[in-house]
Amino acid sequence: MSGPRSYRIASIPGDGIGIEVVAAAWEVLQAAAERSGKFTILKTNIPWGTEYYKEKGFYLPSDFQIILKQFDAVLFGAVGAPDVPDHISLWELLLKLRGPLQLYANVRPIRCFTKPRLDTDSSHFNWLLIRENSEGEYSGHGGCSHAGQDWEVATDTSIYTRHGIRRIMRFAFEAASKRPRKHLTVVTKSNALRHGLVLWDRIAVEVAPEFPSVTWDKELVDAMTIRMVQKPWTIDTVVGTNLHIDILSDLAAALAGSIGIASSANLDPERKNPSVFEPVHGSAFDIMGKGVANPIGAIWAAADMLAWLGEQEAADDIMQAISNVCKAQKVTADMGGQLNTKEAAAAICEALAEL
Numbered sequence: 001m002s003g004p005r006s007y008r009i010a011s012i013p014g015d016g017i018g019i020e021v022v023a024a025a026w027e028v029l030q031a032a033a034e035r036s037g038k039f040t041i042l043k044t045n046i047p048w049g050t051e052y053y054k055e056k057g058f059y060l061p062s063d064f065q066i067i068l069k070q071f072d073a074v075l076f077g078a079v080g081a082p083d084v085p086d087h088i089s090l091w092e093l094l095l096k097l098r099g100p101l102q103l104y105a106n107v108r109p110i111r112c113f114t115k116p117r118l119d120t121d122s123s124h125f126n127w128l129l130i131r132e133n134s135e136g137e138y139s140g141h142g143g144c145s146h147a148g149q150d151w152e153v154a155t156d157t158s159i160y161t162r163h164g165i166r167r168i169m170r171f172a173f174e175a176a177s178k179r180p181r182k183h184l185t186v187v188t189k190s191n192a193l194r195h196g197l198v199l200w201d202r203i204a205v206e207v208a209p210e211f212p213s214v215t216w217d218k219e220l221v222d223a224m225t226i227r228m229v230q231k232p233w234t235i236d237t238v239v240g241t242n243l244h245i246d247i248l249s250d251l252a253a254a255l256a257g258s259i260g261i262a263s264s265a266n267l268d269p270e271r272k273n274p275s276v277f278e279p280v281h282g283s284a285f286d287i288m289g290k291g292v293a294n295p296i297g298a299i300w301a302a303a304d305m306l307a308w309l310g311e312q313e314a315a316d317d318i319m320q321a322i323s324n325v326c327k328a329q330k331v332t333a334d335m336g337g338q339l340n341t342k343e344a345a346a347a348i349c350e351a352l353a354e355l
């Protein structure tokens with residue numbers, strides 16, 4: 001008989017509370033692996049983040065793709081520091097991973113483990129938001145000229161390709177087809193953005209017949225915010241552009257409880273590169289170093305990572321443990337609890353042991 005399955009994971013905590021929540025996620029990952037006995041995880045710590053940048057002058061070494069290709073997956077924390085402009089830290093670290101590694105599908109599940117913010121049923125929040133993660137508003141095309149003049153100009157050009165839209169649309173229809181409700185909402189703003197987002201609409205119509213089991217509808221992004229608040233039960237799977245789902249997923253996380261619980265999987269569906277799993281939130285300047293960050297987003301991301309690697313049972317167990325601690329209010333202050341980050345992670349490990 002062969003021994004337990006083994007996974008090599010790169011751990012990139014990054015900055016701020018990213019460091020705190022990734023440490024917490026590792027506690028839970030190791031507990032899940034030990035409990036299962038069917039797999040082991042080999043963790044390699046990678047120090048890429050703002051401290052590294054200040055020392056070396058770059059966020060990522062030039063051979064970062066070669067380094068990362070040695071791993072089965074990456075667990076990432078957050079990037080961003082008060083004394084480095086956000087567009088530098090984000091573009092030099094996280095966005096450099098998403099684009100060049102072709103992590104084109106960003107999957108953001110939403111569930112409500114406690115009382116929702118609004119007066120609705122928590123079961124109404126069982127959504128899967130899918131963000132196009134390689135082009136659109138984040139294509140990186142643009143520039144500035146005439147700096148400091150009255151006629152200074154700045155452009156950020158959105159780029160939408162048939163290839164890019166079709167692959168995310170197929171991914172989204174396929175994801176919807178595997179969910180109980182099998183419904184997809186395609187979010188655009190094709191009334192105003194009459195080229196790229198009209199192409200999105202057209203490709204949705206082209207791809208839909210490949211997935212006859214899925215029902216689908218369209219929504220403009222502004223109307224989608226209303227629907228999320230007023231009719232959350234009509235939503236199942238959602239697909240949209242890089243910027244639109246970035247914004248909608250923060251709203252979704254807040255509606256369902258807290259930004260601190262939301263997780264995000266940057267997937268290479270072709271599995272040529274390691275996928276990157278992270279909490280949705282950033283480095284949270286206002287609470288970093290205080291040890292009070294909610295670790296659930298990072299722990300959920302770790303569970304998603306296990307599922308992606310094929311360890312569905314262990315992933316389900318972590319999600320059950322998260323649900324149980326939330327019911328028992330063994331959570332951090334952002335969710336109305338009294339635990340600090342370490343205690344909240346320990347509570348999840350205990351809940352795991354009690355399953």
Ligand code: NAI
Pocket residue numbers: 017021077078079080081086087089090094259260261278279280281282283284285286287292293294295297334
């Ligand atoms: P943020 O997500 O860091 O914080 C927004 C608000 O949510 C803050 O009040 C924060 O305290 C709270 N919050 C976030 N995570 C929490 C958690 N786990 N537990 C409890 N409360 C939590 O977003 P912000 O303030 O816009 O950005 C701060 C820095 O993070 C910037 O440098 C930004 O560029 C970066 N950022 C990085 C991301 C990433 O690495 N994926 C994503 C978002 C922002």
Ligand code: MG
Pocket residue numbers: 246247250280
């Ligand atoms: Mg965001």
